[in-house]
Amino acid sequence: MSIELIPAVDLASYTTLGVGGKADYFVRIERVKEVPWLCEKIISMSCPLTILGGGSNVLVSDSGVRGVVALMAIVGIDTKEEGDDVLVRVGAGVVFDDLVEYCARQGWWGLENLSHIPGTVGATPIQNVGAYGVEVSEVIDTVQVFDRQKERFIDMLASDCGFQYRDSLFKSAKGRFIVVSVTFRLSKKPMPKLHYADLNQYFISKKNIDVCDVRKAVVEIRSNKFPKWQDGLVGTAGSFFKNPIVDETTLARLKAKCPDLPVYEVGNGKVKLSLGWILDKLLNRKGYKKGAVGHYEKQALVLVVDHKKSSAEEIDLFAKEVEDLVNSELGIKIEREVTMVGV
Ligand SMILES: Cc1cc2nc3c(=O)[nH]c(=O)nc-3n(C[C@H](O)[C@H](O)[C@H](O)COP(=O)(O)OP(=O)(O)OC[C@H]3O[C@@H](n4cnc5c(N)ncnc54)[C@H](O)[C@@H]3O)c2cc1C
Known part of the structure; x- marks a missing residue:
């Protein structure tokens, strides 16, 4: 098998932030059987391998990425019915x-709350994407991966994937697993999940809701929360940071300072805080801009950049400023949701 490795490919246009340098080599992976070939090639070249999907959750370094960047473009959807369930196996490169x-x-119910999340199917288990009260792990049955350590394909059950809030085993195992397909377990029986405040409000007086109604509602709600990155004028990776999860002691300290602070129980005596709310209401950062980087005017957790004028370094420095500010004002260390590539 021979697939072309293209030298010196500019990566900016492969990401939604629209910044960053070149990959030493770039390859498009369209078939499952090309994955072991690629991994052998990487061993023979003794160089790093970076997997890229839709580039909607990465910040690529201005100095580019050493080794090979592989764009996952494996497509295809297979379905199998099991009673009221439908098992939908989908190639990693499907949008x-x-x-x-x-x-x-x-x-088929299960994915509708996750409408309009950019990127590919194969990336969804990596950070366990979530929105409007649903995480993708709730509907994942199995993830088919190529394990670069064992040099073979394995089907991992959802319970083996270490799914947590915007986290998974795939993220912590840094590059060991290449996702080639994901099987979702969806339901033909109505299963609306409308507990998230915005959705609840949207459907407050509506009855006989179908799955397309929920998708339509999510798309409408999201259109007011995220910039229109598709037109290429603004760069963004959506929420740049994770919402912090804190213990009871930290919460008590924060509540003494700010009694209105919204909190969401996540179990084990921990709560999730709304970083968007903190940045907006406590730190007055909504719409704040410095150079070509800023907080989106409608949602402070979302960073936006004028990518024609910006750089990965500028975005990184702006993000560090936000991290330092939250730490100095509230004593909380926040984490990035976006993966740094080539740094
Ligand atoms: C406007 C906007 C809104 C967003 N809203 C949400 C949201 O509501 N909820 C949410 O959770 N996220 C959201 N995101 C973030 C992003 O869309 C998701 O994280 C998405 O799953 C990333 O997919 P991708 O294909 O673009 O991955 P990429 O950005 O290409 O890659 C992300 C990471 O996954 C790895 N990866 C990708 N594909 C594979 C694979 N096949 N095998 C192994 N590793 C792989 C990459 O190496 C990288 O580390 C948003 C982003 C934007 C721009």
Whole structure:
């Protein structure tokens, strides 16, 4: 098998932030059987391998990425019915929102709250994408990966994937696993999940809701929360940081300072804080801009950049400023949701 490794490919246009340098080599992976070939090639070249999906959750260094960057472009959808469930096995390179739309049209429940999340299917388990009260791990049945350590394909059950809030085993095992397909367990029986405040409000007086109604609502709500990155004028990776999860002692300290602070129980005596709220209401950062980087005017957790004028370094420095500010004002260390590539 021979697949072309293209030298010196500019990566900025492969990411939604739209900044960053070149990959030493770039390759498009379209078939499952190309994955072991690629891994052998990486061993023979003794160089690093970076996997890229839709580039909507990465910040690529201005000095580029050493070794090979492989764009996952494996497509295909297979379905199998099991009683009221439908098992939908999907290639890692399928655009996730195309899948969500397809499933909603079939009347299959489970993915609709995750409408309009950019990127590919294969990346969804990496950070366990979530939105509007649902995490993708709730509907993942198995993840098929190529294990670079064992040099073979394995089907991992959702319970083996170490899923947590915006985290998984795939993220912590840094590059060991390449996701080639994901199997979702969806339901033909209505299963609306409308507990998230915005959705609850949207459907407050509506009855007989179908899955397409929920998708439509999520798309409408999201259009007011995220910039229009698709037109190429603004760069963004959505929420740049994770919402912090803190223990009771930290919460008590914060509540003494700020009694209105919204909190969400996550179990084990811990609560999740809304970093967007903190940045907006406590630190007055909504819409704040410095150079070509700023907080989105409608949601402070979302960073936006004028990528024609910005750089990865400028975004990184701005993000560090936010991290330092939250730490100095509230004594909380925040984490990035976006993965740094090539740094
Ligand atoms: C406007 C906007 C809104 C967003 N809203 C949300 C949201 O509501 N909820 C949410 O959770 N996220 C959100 N995101 C973040 C992002 O869309 C998701 O994290 C998405 O799953 C990333 O997919 P991707 O294909 O673009 O991955 P990439 O950005 O290409 O990659 C992300 C990481 O996954 C790894 N990776 C990608 N594919 C594979 C694979 N096949 N095998 C192994 N590793 C892989 C990469 O190496 C990288 O570390 C948003 C982003 C934007 C720009």
